[in-house]
Amino acid sequence: MKLMIVYATTEGHTRTIAEFLEKEAEKKEITAGLFDATVKPPSPEEYDAVIVAASIHAGKYQSAIEHFVQEHHQSLNRMKSLFVSVSLTAAADEPESWKELKQQTEDFLLSTGWNPAHVEYTAGALLYTKYDYLKRFIMRMISKKAGGDTDTSKDHVYTDWEKLKSVLGRVI
Numbered sequence: 001m002k003l004m005i006v007y008a009t010t011e012g013h014t015r016t017i018a019e020f021l022e023k024e025a026e027k028k029e030i031t032a033g034l035f036d037a038t039v040k041p042p043s044p045e046e047y048d049a050v051i052v053a054a055s056i057h058a059g060k061y062q063s064a065i066e067h068f069v070q071e072h073h074q075s076l077n078r079m080k081s082l083f084v085s086v087s088l089t090a091a092a093d094e095p096e097s098w099k100e101l102k103q104q105t106e107d108f109l110l111s112t113g114w115n116p117a118h119v120e121y122t123a124g125a126l127l128y129t130k131y132d133y134l135k136r137f138i139m140r141m142i143s144k145k146a147g148g149d150t151d152t153s154k155d156h157v158y159t160d161w162e163k164l165k166s167v168l169g170r171v172i
């Protein structure tokens with residue numbers, strides 16, 4: 001069994017998630033190939049199952065992942081495939097934000113023609129220490145409004161690693 005994991009990231013947290021999934025797969029003696037969507041990944045045809053992971057920024061997933069999925073949607077639709085959607089919306093229980101996130105994801109899947117077996121909504125991270133001044137300021141403001149973390153001297157990770165582990169079972 002060969003598993004392909006393709007990810008797109010802006011600040012790096014989705015790469016951490018993809019690496020975690022790779023390690024968990026290897027613990028189960030699954031050969032996993034990890035690919036950054038911006039570095040021309042191989043065709044999924046060479047694999048038995050695929051996990052695609054990307055994060056939301058201003059309502060959109062990274063264009064590199066959109067290109068990858070669009071190019072390979074027919075192969076992806078023929079095999080076991082799973083989408084890991086990373087966002088801050090998934091860290092909170094805000095029905096309006098969830099509605100938007102689900103719509104944004106539906107739009108992404110519709111525009112790429114991909115029909116994954118499952119979409120796993122995963123809470124991402126507030127990486128204050130990695131943002132530039134403006135991004136830190138804006139993210140702190142958004143977080144404050146949502147009642148979230150505002151201590152910019154450290155990063156805040158909301159990912160539920162145990163839940164992520166269990167999604168592997170959907171493709172392997």
Ligand SMILES: Cc1cc2nc3c(=O)[nH]c(=O)nc-3n(C[C@H](O)[C@H](O)[C@H](O)COP(=O)(O)O)c2cc1C
Nearest residue numbers: 009010011012013014055058059087088089124125
């Ligand atoms: C500039 C910026 C815009 C963001 N926009 C959204 C958004 O529209 N919806 C959302 O749920 N999360 C949003 N987020 C949260 C990210 O999805 C979250 O921080 C995620 O962990 C980023 O993953 P990455 O490090 O792989 O890029 C945004 C984060 C940043 C820094």
